[in-house]
Amino acid sequence: MTFKTKLIISYIFVVLIATVFPLIVTSIIVRDKFVQIVIGGGPGPGFSVLIPEKGLKFLQTVRNTLMISGLISMAIGVVTALFNSKVITKPLKEMRNFARKISNGDYSARVGVKTQDEIGELADSLNYMADRLDDIENMRKTLVQNVSHDLRTPLSSIKGHLELISDSDFDEKEKEHSLSVIHKEVERMEKMVNELAHLSTIDSKKYELEMKKIDINTVVQETLELLKVEIEKKGLGLKEALGKTPIYINGDPGKIKEILMNLINNSIKFTQEGSIGVAATSTKTCAVISIEDSGIGVDEKDLPHIFDRFYRGEKSRSSNLGGLGIGLTIVKELVYAQNGRIQIESPGRNGTKVTITFPLSA
Numbered sequence: 537m538t539f540k541t542k543l544i545i546s547y548i549f550v551v552l553i554a555t556v557f558p559l560i561v562t563s564i565i566v567r568d569k570f571v572q573i574v575i576g577g578g579p580g581p582g583f584s585v586l587i588p589e590k591g592l593k594f595l596q597t598v599r600n601t602l603m604i605s606g607l608i609s610m611a612i613g614v615v616t617a618l619f620n621s622k623v624i625t626k627p628l629k630e631m632r633n634f635a636r637k638i639s640n641g642d643y644s645a646r647v648g649v650k651t652q653d654e655i656g657e658l659a660d661s662l663n664y665m666a667d668r669l670d671d672i673e674n675m676r677k678t679l680v681q682n683v684s685h686d687l688r689t690p691l692s693s694i695k696g697h698l699e700l701i702s703d704s705d706f707d708e709k710e711k712e713h714s715l716s717v718i719h720k721e722v723e724r725m726e727k728m729v730n731e732l733a734h735l736s737t738i739d740s741k742k743y744e745l746e747m748k749k750i751d752i753n754t755v756v757q758e759t760l761e762l763l764k765v766e767i768e769k770k771g772l773g774l775k776e777a778l779g780k781t782p783i784y785i786n787g788d789p790g791k792i793k794e795i796l797m798n799l800i801n802n803s804i805k806f807t808q809e810g811s812i813g814v815a816a817t818s819t820k821t822c823a824v825i826s827i828e829d830s831g832i833g834v835d836e837k838d839l840p841h842i843f844d845r846f847y848r849g850e851k852s853r854s855s856n857l858g859g860l861g862i863g864l865t866i867v868k869e870l871v872y873a874q875n876g877r878i879q880i881e882s883p884g885r886n887g888t889k890v891t892i893t894f895p896l897s898a
């Protein structure tokens with residue numbers, strides 16, 4: 537039995553009770569009251585009094601009127617029951633159709649119920665769920681696109697060089713060059729797979745933080761030492777603005793380094809000429825680290841999404857600079873896990889500035 541049928545039956549049951557019961561009671565009482573008030577006497581000896589013809593007619597008219605009004609009430613009740621059941625079950629039917637579409641993979645489906653009640657709240661929750669599923673589906677598509685694109689390039693390069701090596705006319709020097717290219721491409725693929733595995737660890741929060749009191753200046757300095765060669769190799773300038781006074785925060789030095797490596801590597805990757813500026817300062821309550829570059833910048837429409845998994849900005853995609861779009865996702869997770877905040881600006885689409893803040897250690 538459908539929910540609608542159950543509703544109709546329960547409505548009709550209520551209508552029947554509400555009309556038939558008063559009908560029966562009134563038609564019994566009206567005779568007694570007629571005898572009591574009009575003829576005189578009452579239940580007891582007077583009850584058997586003979587009612588004149590006119591009185592009987594009157595009683596019959598009253599009963600008929602009661603019957604007709606009862607039938608009209610019943611008819612109105614049944615129509616109302618049918619109408620109400622339809623109104624109540626309509627949003628439920630819509631939600632059922634929505635669930636079917638979602639289970640068939642149509643994540644663009646939404647529930648159009650806008651009522652201000654529990655059903656409306658349920659519809660809002662379902663629409664929120666659909667939004668999230670849609671996001672996840674888009675991320676999955678982007679990941680497949682990025683990974684297949686980023687795998688195709690090294691694979692075709694490896695294939696080409698292997699074919700060259702297998703050619704017997706190939707001399708030793710050229711063979712060596714091909715082997716070194718193959719080695720580099722394999723390393724690139726290995727890095728990609730490691731990054732994906734790392735994202736999965738970060739995503740499932742299966743990592744531990746070794747929090748301790750650390751001086752931000754020292755960690756920034758140590759990270760820059762690791763990246764200086766890369767910056768110089770690309771012909772970029774480096775402007776360091778680190779104070780002599782230590783700025784203490786509570787954090788995991790390894791993870792802070794990982795954050796900085798990701799951000800500075802982004803600056804190196806997205807800057808073709810100019811310089812990269814790294815500064816550390818403090819306010820009354822926070823340590824502030826900023827990484828600024830004179831690179832390609834981020835489009836305004838990309839800014840709200842660049843922390844999303846596998847998201848790469850328009851400029852990054854079009855300039856074929858590689859990457860899976862997971863660096864900033866990891867950075868954001870690690871910054872927040874250490875009670876920090878991160879902000880990215882791209883003033884006038886010229887260069888990019890990333891600012892991270894961490895509460896100062898007590």
Ligand SMILES: Nc1ncnc2c1ncn2[C@@H]1O[C@H](COP(=O)(O)OP(=O)(O)OP(=O)(O)O)[C@@H](O)[C@H]1O
Nearest residue numbers: 802806833842848849852859860861862863864888
């Ligand atoms: N310094 C920057 N200058 C310009 N664009 C940037 C900069 N940093 C980040 N972006 C934009 O943000 C996007 C996301 O950055 P993210 O570090 O997550 O990914 P990626 O560097 O493209 O790839 P991955 O880090 O996985 O190798 C980039 O694709 C780019 O569009």
Ligand SMILES: [Mg+2]
Nearest residue numbers: 802859863864
């Ligand atoms: Mg990156």
